[in-house]
Amino acid sequence: MKRPLLEVTDLKKHFFLHSGPLGGGAATVYAVDGVSFAIDRAETLALVGESGCGKSTVGRCILRLFDITGGRVVLDGKRIDDLSAGALRPFRRRVQVVFQDPFSSLNPRMRVRDILAEPIRNFRLAKSGADLAARVDRLLDVVRLSRDAARRWPHEFSGGQRQRIGIARALAAEPDLIVCDEAVSALDVSVKAQIVNLLYDLQQELALAMLFISHDLAIVEHMTHRVAVMYLGKIVELAPKRALFAGPKHPYTQALLSAVPVAEPGAARQRIILKGDVPSPIDPPKGCRFHTRCPYAFERCRAEEPALRPTAGGHLAACHLHDLPVAQNPLAAAA
Amino acid sequence: MPLLEVNSLQTHFRTPDGVNRAVDGVSFQVGEGETLAVVGESGCGKSVTANSILRLIPEPPGKIAGSIRFRGVDLLQLSDKEMRRVRGNDISMIFQEPMTSLNPVLTVGRQLGETLRLHQRVSRRQADARAVEMLRLVGIPEAKRRLGEYPHQLSGGMRQRVMIAIALSCRPKLLIADEPTTALDVTIQAQILDLMKDLKAKVGAAIILITHDLGIVAEVAERVMVMYAGRKVEEASVEKLFRTPRHPYTQGLFGAVPKLGSSLAGHATKLAEIPGLVPSLKQRIPGCVFATRCASATDLCRQSAPALELKASGHLAACHYAPKEALAA
Numbered sequence: 001m002k003r004p005l006l007e008v009t010d011l012k013k014h015f016f017l018h019s020g021p022l023g024g025g026a027a028t029v030y031a032v033d034g035v036s037f038a039i040d041r042a043e044t045l046a047l048v049g050e051s052g053c054g055k056s057t058v059g060r061c062i063l064r065l066f067d068i069t070g071g072r073v074v075l076d077g078k079r080i081d082d083l084s085a086g087a088l089r090p091f092r093r094r095v096q097v098v099f100q101d102p103f104s105s106l107n108p109r110m111r112v113r114d115i116l117a118e119p120i121r122n123f124r125l126a127k128s129g130a131d132l133a134a135r136v137d138r139l140l141d142v143v144r145l146s147r148d149a150a151r152r153w154p155h156e157f158s159g160g161q162r163q164r165i166g167i168a169r170a171l172a173a174e175p176d177l178i179v180c181d182e183a184v185s186a187l188d189v190s191v192k193a194q195i196v197n198l199l200y201d202l203q204q205e206l207a208l209a210m211l212f213i214s215h216d217l218a219i220v221e222h223m224t225h226r227v228a229v230m231y232l233g234k235i236v237e238l239a240p241k242r243a244l245f246a247g248p249k250h251p252y253t254q255a256l257l258s259a260v261p262v263a264e265p266g267a268a269r270q271r272i273i274l275k276g277d278v279p280s281p282i283d284p285p286k287g288c289r290f291h292t293r294c295p296y297a298f299e300r301c302r303a304e305e306p307a308l309r310p311t312a313g314g315h316l317a318a319c320h321l322h323d324l325p326v327a328q329n330p331l332a333a334a335a
Numbered sequence: 336m337p338l339l340e341v342n343s344l345q346t347h348f349r350t351p352d353g354v355n356r357a358v359d360g361v362s363f364q365v366g367e368g369e370t371l372a373v374v375g376e377s378g379c380g381k382s383v384t385a386n387s388i389l390r391l392i393p394e395p396p397g398k399i400a401g402s403i404r405f406r407g408v409d410l411l412q413l414s415d416k417e418m419r420r421v422r423g424n425d426i427s428m429i430f431q432e433p434m435t436s437l438n439p440v441l442t443v444g445r446q447l448g449e450t451l452r453l454h455q456r457v458s459r460r461q462a463d464a465r466a467v468e469m470l471r472l473v474g475i476p477e478a479k480r481r482l483g484e485y486p487h488q489l490s491g492g493m494r495q496r497v498m499i500a501i502a503l504s505c506r507p508k509l510l511i512a513d514e515p516t517t518a519l520d521v522t523i524q525a526q527i528l529d530l531m532k533d534l535k536a537k538v539g540a541a542i543i544l545i546t547h548d549l550g551i552v553a554e555v556a557e558r559v560m561v562m563y564a565g566r567k568v569e570e571a572s573v574e575k576l577f578r579t580p581r582h583p584y585t586q587g588l589f590g591a592v593p594k595l596g597s598s599l600a601g602h603a604t605k606l607a608e609i610p611g612l613v614p615s616l617k618q619r620i621p622g623c624v625f626a627t628r629c630a631s632a633t634d635l636c637r638q639s640a641p642a643l644e645l646k647a648s649g650h651l652a653a654c655h656y657a658p659k660e661a662l663a664a
Contacts, residue, residue, distance in 0.1 A: 050520035158612050188376040189547060190609035193591035197605050215520065222593040222606070242598045259525035260595050261550030265573040273529055274522045277490040 003077055004038035005209050006062065006095075006177055011035045012070035013057050017282075027282045031057045033233035034071070036308070039177065042207040046220040046241075048256070049230035052278060055213045058230075059179045062211065063097055064088060076176070093123045096170035100182035102162035106154040112165055113150035116140075119173040139168040142205075143198060160191035164198065171202070177209045184219060196222060217260050221245055229253045232289040233281055235308055239315040249317040249331050251294050288320065296321060296330055336407060337364040338541050339388070339509060344401040346380070346387045353617040357383040359565040360401075365509065370535065370542040372556035372573075374549065374588075378613055380565040381545045385511045388543075389422055405509070424454040427502040431514040433494035437486040443470075444482030447501050454505045469500040472537070474530060492523035499530065503538055513545045528555060549592055553577060561585050564624040565616055567643065571650040581652040584609070584625045623654070631656060 013032040032054040039045045047055040061068050064080065073081040080091050096119075099105040106115060116136045119125075126132035137147050143164040154162060163183065170178050180199065184192045196219060202208060203223075214220050220227060221241060228238040229252065237250040248254040255272040274293045279285055285292050291301040300320050308318040312332070319331070326332045346358040358380040365371050373381045386392050387399050390410065403410045410421065422428075430436040438446060447466040451457055457465065463482065470478035473496040486494055495515065502510055512531070516524040532555065535542060544555055552559055552573065559576045561569040561584065569582040580586045590607025597604075611628040614620060623629070626636040635655055643653045647660040 050522060160612075189588055190376060190591050191612075193606040194608045194610075196593070197608060200605065217521075218593040218595045218597070221595060221598050245596060245598055255522060257595065259521040261524075261528065261548060261554045262595060263549040263553045263577065263589070263592065265553045265577050267553070271525060271529075273525050277492055277523070278520075 005041045005076055006039040007074040009036050010071040011061055013061050013066060014069045030233050030281050030284055035235050037228055039209050041209055044210040044212055044224040046212045046224040046227045048214060048220055053230040054233040055230050056181055059181050059213050063095060063179055093173045094176045096173050096175040097179045098166050098170050098183040100186050102159050102166055105166055106162055108154050112152055116168055116172050123173055139172055143168045159187055160194055163195050179211045181213045232284050234289060237317045243313050243315055249311045249315040250319050251296050252290050338367045339365040340404040342402045344387060346383050346392060346399050349396040356565050356616045361567045363560055365541050368539050368541055370556045372544045372552040372559045374552055374559060375562035376547060379562040381562050382513055385513050385545055389426060389428060390418055423450050424505045425507055426509045427507040428511040429498050429502050429515045431517050433498050436498060437494060439486055442483055442485055443497050447504060450501055450504050469504050473500045491519055495527055507540050510540045511543045564614055566624055569652045575650050581646050581657040582654050583629045
């Protein structure tokens with residue numbers, strides 16, 4: 001079997017809150033609590049879910065912006081979650097990131113040329129000064145900015161253009177994997193389309209692997225190969241894009257898809273409106289974490305946590321409904 | 336007589352480097368009980384339009400001109416005192432960010448009661464009773480207990496429900512909702528949209544819904560007005576606008592939004608881009624505001640601004656080249 005580029009096994013990230021001066025008790029936030037997935041070369045995996053589900057934390061764990069609490073992160077066969085800062089350096093080059101906010105993620109005191117040259121210098125990718133300049137020019141071409149942008153400052157650019165600079169900076173290190181953490185969420189509709197198209201093209205041209213973290217399901221469907229749906233620190237469903245959007249195999253995915261407003265007036269749709277809010281990751285519900293909001297929850301869901309395992313149609317889903325006879329399983333009907 | 340009639344509204348801001356024409360000659364009407372959506376990207380002037388209606392624009396540096404007739408009375412001619420009687424009472428507003436629009440140091444009950452006691456002569460006890468009733472109406476469980484809670488004790492969705500309760504507590508005739516669900520997650524957004532539809536049927540207020548999400552427009556609105564660079568470029572009923580958008584900008588917007596279910600329809604296609612950027616509003620634009628980004632712009636577009644024209648019955652668009660249907664006499 002081919003070795004995947006990135007393999008994450010049972011990843012856990014817990015944050016420990018200290019007791020406050022007013023006597024608030026210490027607590028543990030189970031932000032990511034046992035997440036496993038793999039990404040192949042040139043593949044895009046989307047991580048979707050609502051705020052607080054842990055999707056960004058997963059991204060940051062892979063980037064080693066956090067030390068993880070448990071589990072393994074393996075890049076190209078080499079475990080990277082326990083490497084020291086020095087030993088990690090060559091791997092840092094291979095995994096880069098594009099952040100959400102194009103305003104705070106670029107240093108306002110650096111010219112675009114220096115922003116793009118920094119990773120090239122850091123990882124000693126350029127053979128000479130001329131090579132460095134040529135690389136910067138090429139990066140600007142790749143993200144469809146004019147070459148004279150190199151002389152300018154971040155504040156001279158619009159949000160969409162800055163996001164192009166952010167993407168160019170990620171590409172400068174010649175990575176194998178890019179983590180896009182809500183990379184298009186802060187942009188306006190027409191500019192968003194430009195950046196989505198750019199990412200789509202880059203994915204084709206450079207055969208990049210991508211972890212695309214987003215809450216926008218329509219864009220995820222447009223951009224990615226496979227989709228993992230997270231809820232309260234766990235993956236509840238993981239499936240190839242088309243299978244997931246055609247027939248979700250987890251009640252949360254089903255509700256999430258039905259909640260997206262559709263730009264078609266008068267479209268008759270069965271909307272599943274979930275009751276209540278997402279519970280706190282400090283004290284996640286026992287059993288299935290979704291049972292407090294699940295329209296189909298039954299006794300077993302409250303007691304026993306379902307494992308993520310294969311179901312019909314090439315999905316992985318964590319739901320007890322799939323153990324019921326087909327006639328009683330409300331998710332079996334959807335093909 | 337329409338409930339609200341806005342005529343050539345101009346809201347300009349004086350800035351150190353010139354006048355910013357945030358809203359530049361916008362006219363529209365809202366009927367009793369009607370839902371009008373105002374769509375556009377950031378900086379198109381949709382929020383400034385909303386804030387101008389309630390005169391929430393600081394003057395100076397802002398300056399509002401034109402007329403805003405609410406039930407026949409021009410709001411721009413009212414004194415500050417008279418205007419205060421309109422705000423929160425006849426016309427109320429829901430903002431995007433419930434955490435910043437609620438006062439963090441006052442209880443929910445206090446904030447709900449404030450509106451009631453200010454506008455309607457009710458005792459504190461009556462106000463409390465009404466407050467509980469309003470919280471129940473917006474679907475907040477254990478309403479009595481919630482009255483004593485502070486905004487930070489509520490989730491984002493609950494806070495927005497409280498905002499809606501405050502906005503509706505005096506039974507306004509017009510509710511302005513400025514991106515009411517943008518800060519919320521999709522499943523919570525679905526709850527709030529559902530609530531707004533439900534309340535509209537119960538309370539019967541007209542709604543001006545400001546949003547950039549075409550999906551929300553399709554689900555909630557009856558009529559749509561599309562704004563671009565401070566001007567209205569198109570207006571029609573939801574059905575007409577979504578079936579045959581006539582302005583190139585509106586067409587561009589539709590092309591730029593990926594649709595859910597796209598992967599099932601066949602191969603992934605690229606999204607249609609609108610090239611370029613929104614023009615600066617600090618220079619007077621002689622021609623069509625969209626000309627710099629429009630694929631079919633000609634010299635005519637760059638030199639003369641197209642007027643809003645009736646292109647089909649009930650369908651206005653400001654474009655020299657938008658096709659015109661034969662109108663029934």
